[in-house]
Amino acid sequence: MTVDTADNLVVGLGQLYVRKAPGVLVCLGLGSCIALSAYDPKSNIGGMAHIVLPDGTGRVDQNSPKYANAAVPLLLEEMEEQGANLSRLLIRMAGGAKMAGIGALGTVFKIGESNIEATRLALTKAGIDRINGADVGGSHGRTVRLWLETGRLAITASNREPVEI
């Protein structure tokens, strides 16, 4: 994680970060990657994972948060450890675009779709049966910001107006 302003904490490729307000967690320029956000509105604890790949099972670094199947339990554990109540969590996700929208290159541009599916599956496996907001798919880049004081989650994109989920 890096800090690009006094308030913005940038969650880089394959990173996961959890903290209590104040501050803003940011995933910049997501394409096929997923920004998975968890937020406890009572304790103002929020977390964000920048997921890159769907599944790392069997790999040396299989417990890295760059994999959806590892990022979900890691995010929930860290949230709980810092004092969040899992039953109150707002779970939101954004990203998973199919960049360029061309399938001729096979798996390279299908990663977004796989990341979405793997993240949903991992949440279900972790006992999270709800996703409170999602802005996924499409073929455009996104920047995702989570304001820890309010839980506001905004998504800006290159080719459309900002949205909040």
Add this chain to the structure above:
Amino acid sequence: MDGREDCEMNNDKEMPVPDGAATGDRWAQLVFEGINSSISGLSQMVGQEVKVTSLDPRQQDVGKVHDLLGGPETMIIGVYLGIRGTAPGQLLLAFEPETAFKLIDMLLTQPEGTTTEIGEMEESVLGEMGNIMGAFFLTVLGDNTAGQLMPTPPLIINDMAGSVIDAILAQMMLEADDVMAVETKFGTADMDIKGAFLVLPSTDLVNLAVQERSAA
């Protein structure tokens, strides 16, 4: 796309000497030769002399490659080519939009400033440029290895730098934590073009190139 000034050679327009040659980094040497060859292919395409003015190689942490493109939210126009054949890899030519517009004007031999957006024709021009540059680059790699290497059809992507490269880098992150990225500046006598030429090889491709070069 901030470059390292100490590596630039903007005055004499001679062929840059790669650091890789001095350090014995055969892969870096091949990449340099390939990029210089791809620029000569571009020169043939436009029918005028195009020279490399600087090549700035960096072994870059995968998570920070977008910094070479101005940061993850910087809008870029990318020409993407997959490498197919004996060993896979990926190539990405990335430009700031204004630079890509200048390049298109040069390729279409029209006054600078004519192109202001990317439409079907402009994509086609950039794609053809990618084809030529990719083919020349891979010819160098192929000639120095026993491999058969071919480019896939080019993709033109116009979006935030982070979003353009994260799917590409995702593949890389399965194999390595860093990649070789080369910031390249080239141009004609009266026009400088600054872009990033990212060479993203698989481990198999690097091994193939290094082993064959060592045995040669």
